[in-house]
Amino acid sequence: MGKPTICMGFEGSANKIGVGIVTSDGDILANPRKTFITPPGTGFLPRETALHHQQVIVPLVQECLKEANLTPKDIDCLAYTKGPGMGAPLVSTAVVMRTLAQIWKVPIVPVNHCVGHIEMGRLVTGAVDPIVLYVSGGNTQVIAYSEKRYRIFGETIDIAVGNCLDRFARVLGLSNDPSPGYNIEQLAKEGSQYIEMPYNVKGMDVSFSGILSFAEDTAVKLLKKGTATKADLCYSFQETVFAMLVEITERAMAHCNTQDVLIVGGVGCNKRLQAMMKIMADERGGKLYATDERYCIDNGAMIAWPGLLAFGQGDTIPVEESTCTQRYRTDDPVINWRDD
Amino acid sequence: MTEEEQVVGLVPKCKLVCQGAEGRVFETRYFKRRAILKQRFDKMYRHPILNKKLTRQRLGMEVKGMMKARKLGIRTPTVLLVDTETNSIIMDRVEGITVKDWLRKGKYTEEELGRVLSAIGTQVAAMHDGSLVHGDLTTSNIIVREPSLELTFIDFGLSFNTVAQNGPEDKGVDLYVMERAFLNAHADKPGLFDKALEAYSQKTNQWKSTFNRYSEVRMRGRKRSMVG
């Protein structure tokens, strides 16, 4: 057998910047990442985030090569996040990738960020053709593969679950380090009282605006009155929101006649969400596939791997075409490396 | 009793036909009538308080929704028995196949397809004009009978009665859910939903407000930031 192809992937569409090296055998040789963390009660803005990425990306590339024990000569192609995401951070990352592609004289492969999450999840867990729940700061989608595309069966009709969790954490004044969702998860473990909150499922779609506005007024009042603790609120919030997610996932499974489920995206590393999903999958005689924060949360390898899959199909583009786009739907790209 | 037959609650000879998301659907007999038994079971993944609330709410809405739809002139199965102990409903078994299977089989003429799609649009409009929102308008939840092509709507567990000020939003979302269900289940046959929507627009008395909101709901999806 010949030497495996090696790809370096660049991801910087949100507040993480990651560079990863993956081989066509699916080995992840290095995958360092840095997160731009803002003070409690605040979110990340495009300009500051882009600045953060610009400051750390070059050392990150060096760290990545060193950890993989490779030199630029070993890299066969570069993959980057074309979108979706925030404009300035996306472009800052792409600029560095383009420069390196020209210096190293290697081809470029564009990758859809959402497809990156899905393919990374399949690689790490070995899931073959699962229903995918993709849950992150900006996305909430239930996805199934069919005829060369990742099709969206259900999604949020208003805000994304990660965004909902972040805003709830902000209301409670929780820290953003390492992430608001992580801190909600920890605090929820101490909650004992279940407080009923708005539950909103529409077929395979969900809506989170109702529960968020409940949290913003009613829940805060309960807190002030002392009838509920922050922990109780985190606990009840998680139980309600995750039940909605498991329900729409199960509806998609019944609909598509699929047994297995894969959770990807930043919210996917939440252990409670995984536990609830596992109970549902077990009841249906299926399997839950999930990954930990190394692969759930945005990283470079999740771009390098689908980059390699596309590279295998000859999908390279010239430098002039290596642009970015803030909106790029999961069902847009043709998944030409899958034949099932 | 054959192997696949089982006792559900107090009902013997139930044959599982579908393991849905929320419950199991069985074929059975009820006083010699061909019947369907739909049982919702406890979802162990969700908090017991939430579970109880949802199961009860949906059982209730499934029955109420069917009755209300009938009053609005839409065909639904007749409810024969509701058992809140086992969270099950026994209803008439409707002859025919789901619109999903009918479309997949593809044994229809252009004219027949047009008739079915326009009947879907017209009947959804009748529901909406009567303030009833179905909540899960997929092609699996509409049964078509051949050769008459008459339609029966089922699965009203997520249905609800919309109040005045939420009407346009709720109906807009209902149409949006339906559009996506058509697109996903029948990706190879584009344009089906548009035909149904055309018939809907002719029938409804509230086209302007509903259509505006439906367009807005669609735009929301397009405009939403997709960071992360």
Ligand SMILES: Nc1ncnc2c1ncn2[C@@H]1O[C@H](COP(=O)(O)OP(=O)(O)OP(=O)(O)O)[C@@H](O)[C@H]1O
């Ligand atoms: N009254 C009926 N007559 C004939 N067939 C029926 C009837 N009710 C249900 N079915 C069949 O069973 C399937 C599932 O029923 P239904 O949609 O009510 O439950 P479900 O899909 O499990 O519910 P949910 O969509 O909430 O998960 C239908 O798609 C249809 O094929």
Ligand SMILES: [Fe+2]
């Ligand atoms: Fe992401």
Ligand SMILES: [Mg+2]
């Ligand atoms: Mg159904």
